[in-house]
Amino acid sequence: MLSAVALSSFDQISFTALQSSVLVQAEGGFWLSQLFGRFHPMLVHFPIALILVAVVMELFTIGNFRHSYRGGIRFLVIIGAISAAISAGMGWLLAENEGITGSTLDLHRIIGMVSAGLSLLLLVLLRKSELNPSSSSIKAYRFFLFLTGIGIGAAGHFGASLTHGEDYLTEVLPQNADQEAPQSLTVDLATFASELSPEKEIQLVTNVRSILAHNCYKCHSGAKIEGELRLDEKEFVFAGGENGPVIAPGNPTKSELIRRVSLSKNHKEVMPEKGNLLSKEEIQLLTLWVEKGAPWPDGVAQQSVYRVAALAPRKPDLPASKPGLENPIDRWVDQYFKQNQLSWSEPVDDRTFLRRVYLDIIGLLPSPEELAAFQADTNPNKREIWIQNLLDRKDDFAQHWLTFWNDALRNDYTGTGYITKGRFAITDWLYTSIRDNKPYDQFVKELVNPSEKSKGFIEGIRWRGTVNASQRTEMQAAQNVGQVLLGLNLKCASCHDSFISDWKLEQAYAFANIFADSTLEVSRCEQPTGQMAKTKILWEELGEIDSLATKAEKLRQLADQLVQPANGRMYRTVVNRIWKQLMGRGMVEPVDEMDNAPWSQDLLDWLAVDFVENGYDLKRLIYQITTSKIYQSPSVTVASAEKLMAEDFKFQGVIRRRITAEQFSDAVAEIAAPLFDSVEVKFRPYQLIPEAKTNLSFARASLVANNEFLKALGRPNREIVSTSRDSQASLLQALELSNGEKLNKALVKGGEKWATTFSDPVVLTENLYAKALLRKPSPKELEVAQKALGPNPSPEAIQDLLWAVFLLPEFQLIY
Structure with a gap:
């Protein structure tokens, strides 16, 4: 049940929005109790407002209990206490009939009920203090009045957490601000201290562009030009603004750009004029760049400075098999080992293997009896047989891999958006799809061109109130599809031209427009440009989208184009994700950055095409990996997460990892x-x-x-x-x-x-x-x-x- 104190004093949600609860609504509830329960969000604001106002007014009566405010305080306390009791009852009906549960609700309920009880006790103490205004009775009354006020404030906070998310109040605090730094801040300046090679020049200017994009594009880019200065392209950067060049290559002290960004916050000429100033590290990097002559290699603005992975599929010739290395994966690993002067290890013992494969495939520990049976099995192919048996345990498999897909598809049972009808669960559809081993191409088609049960992935979350343009639901859909299905980061390009890739703002909006009911207006750094978005898939060679079609038709076209075998990127992405889940590290890392180089391009390409040619079968892929000799080799420890992600990482086998x-x-x-x-338990597959x-x-x-x-x-x-x-x-x-x-x-x-x-x-x-x-x-x-x-x-x-x-x-x- 919900407390007397409401979802929160900040919650302006209508009671009808509560029809979409954290859980599937309870079935068979009496309609009248459901109706009364839904009055809770409306009634609960009375005790919040009235009792808190009474607390404030009581402060003015300290030293004079017979203050003229006494009549008003009495009225507020009486009406507040009565409405608290009624709204507590309504809250109980609401939770019982709508199926709202969870740890946040538990706190909200306990504190709210206690507060409701205190408010009723307050009526008794108020009456007693007025009939017998002794020092002790007045102190008791005031103590419980202030305590009730504190309880109401605490319960209101947890009520807000129920409807708006657990970080509703805390997210705006300075220490909880977005800590994701631009790429330049992660660079060691000593890297560029010596003479710059062509590669280092490109790396340096890439980080400079990162700083300019984060701090300067709002006022000095193609969308908005102040002082005739543009900093988004090379020719404009060196051309300067209305007062001439802002960069003097080789001389930071004569560079107006360096002078402006180095001024104190209160100086009238400091840049950026609004928002946060550049950090010390950012200023140092810009200064170093100018000292080095402000290098900007020819072609940086026209040609990609980033690695771009091929889109088309590729199936290289499979190396010849050897005794004990019949599995295609082992053949490619053997080739990699030879190239990197690495050697094979003997497979792990039965105990280690069985525990590993049980945890990886069904997420459970094997029993001592199962281990004994496995060790007693004399079949030379017993490992393959037992792996297949685990894959055939459909519900155990589904309940384990549900975690993996819930994470990736941001599907959960409670959280922001469910109560406000701004989010939709896909659990029923997802569980059935995993359990039935739905072909991956069909799985993706049903996510992108969804039914009612699978629409939650591309619907995004309708966040509270007005949010920035880069987080509107259509853009969330574009970002989520790009990240999960294509290993592509579109988040920067959703606000401005990306400084970590070649993706442009217009391309991100054109992709997001596929998910829109009407044509989107492009906003650059949250400023509307007046330009209407086109409607295009990210890679036009995959096909065209009819910009005049309905949303449903656009989604159907997109789904058909994404899953075609020609889209090698999508199948490399899923193969890489499954590989990481079983091996501890992807062939490409991070797994959401599929333009990065894999440690074996041949293995990744071959596995992706083989996956397509064999029916998009995820269980077959898991079988293929877990039956390989390399999967069954001893695990490898890595000193730190940084070394695991390093560009010079050398693959040697399964990474030792912590259970989830x-x-x-x-x-x-x-x-x-x-x-x-x-x-x-929020989902019951039975x-x-x-x-x-x-x-x-x-x-x-x-x-x-x-x-x-x-x-x-x-x-x-x-x-x-x-x-x-x-x-x-x-x-x-x-x-x-x-x-x-x-x-x-x-x-x-x-x-x-x-x-x-x-x-x-x-x-x-x-x-x-x-x-x-x-x-x-x-x-x-x-x-x-x-x-x-x-x-x-x-x-x-x-x-x-x-x-x-x-x-x-x-x-x-x-x-």
Whole structure:
């Protein structure tokens, strides 16, 4: 239920917008209770406004309880308290009938109900203080009045979080401002200290363009020219403005550009005149550029200075097979190893392999019994057979890979947009598509040219109020399709000509126009240009879009053109994503920047074409990768995330990585006790697919709405596309695993369960290690466990042992 204090004093949403709740609406509710519940957002503003005003007025009566304001305060408190009680009831009906749940609601509900109760108590204390105005009665009344006011403010904040997102208030604070720096700020200036090579000249001017784009284009570009100065193209940069050149190559002290950007904030000639000044590092880079003679190599403005990946598919000739290297992937890796003077390792043992493949394919730990059966299997092809068996476990497979696709398609069960009807879930469609192994070309067509069930991906999020032009839903659709399906970053080009690629603002708008009901007006740096967007696909060689067609027809044309085999980029992108999911690093990194060079262009190209030629079969691709010798080789550790992403990265095999938040949660649930209550399960596939069966006694974490525990362990906010998770441990994770309430509750229940099952500390420890780590404890581990458990293991002692095992790197890493 919702509290007495409302969704928030800032929430001007109409009650009809609440028809789209965090969950699918509860079915079969009595219509009258639903109607009353939907009056909650309207009624709840009374206690917020009235009681808070009463608090302010009460401050003026300090020292004079009989102040002339007393009558007004009495009226505000009475009406506020009554409306609080009524709106609390309406909130209860609203949550019961609309199916709104979640941790934010829990806080909103608890604080709101307490505040509602306090407001009723306030009526009693007010009456008592007026009948008997003693010092103690007045103090008690005022204390509870101020406490009620604080409660209302806190509940209102969580109410705002329900409708507008958890960062509704905090996002505007200076420390929470966008921290994404332009490319120039990540460059070591020492790189350019020596004589510049042609490559370094291009790198330097690229970073200079980055600074100019971020700070100067609003006033000095093709869309808007102040002082006759343009800084978006070479010829204009050196031509200068109305007062002459602004750059004196080789002499920063005589360069007007350097002088202006170096002035103090209050100087009348400082540039930029509005907004943030350039940082110290940005000024240093511009100064260094001018000192070096302001190089701008010929052709930079006309020819690409960025690597551009080919669009067309390419299938190179497959290297000859060798004994033990029959898998096409291994043939290409063998060629790469020879070129880089690397050697093969022996495949991992059965235990390591089985744990790895179970976690990668279905997200669960194998049982000790399954390991024993696997080790006893004498079939030389047993690894291939067991992999296929895992792929055939349709619901386990779907519930694991749902996490991967939820991240990429920004699909979640709660969050900004659902209550306000500005966002649509695609869970039913997505789960069925994964479970049935829908061909990827059909999968993409149904995302781009959607049905009612799959429209949520391109619908974007209708953010609160008026937002910038680069975040309108049509542009979000263009950005999301570009990022997820094509490995392309259009975010910069959605505001101005990109400074990290050759994509232009007009191209981004032409692509976004495909998703629009009417023609979009181009805005450059949030300023309307008066120019109407064209309607084009990003690569015109894939076909044309009829600009006069309806939105539905434009989407159909786009879907057909994107999925054609000629679009080699789309299939390289998905192959690269699946490769990273299984191997720990993409052939191309970042996976959303497919113009970057892969460590093996031949392997990427061959796999993408093979994927198309074999029916766009994602399970077949997973089988192909996991049955390769390189996948079954020992994992490789990388010293840091920076080295993993470095341009000179050398591929040697599977990257050792941390299990995901969902995998950890499911493993704890299997061994100790479920972390999530049934009310936290936001999607139940068995309602959708009655024949789906499972032997699990707990809900998979992929089906649970995001919460503080999952967030701490790395589950992202899915209001935006997320295609990579950080595998590095963090302080927040350490705190959650050490002091978090959810894990502690599971440990308590687990301790009790194991205590009733095992009384012998040795047998208990051996069974725990077998279940959690698929091995026996070492003599030293057994000795330590016996000391910790004592002769008669108590639930508390077992709880500590469970916790110690869950924190082991061996448990948390995929080796």
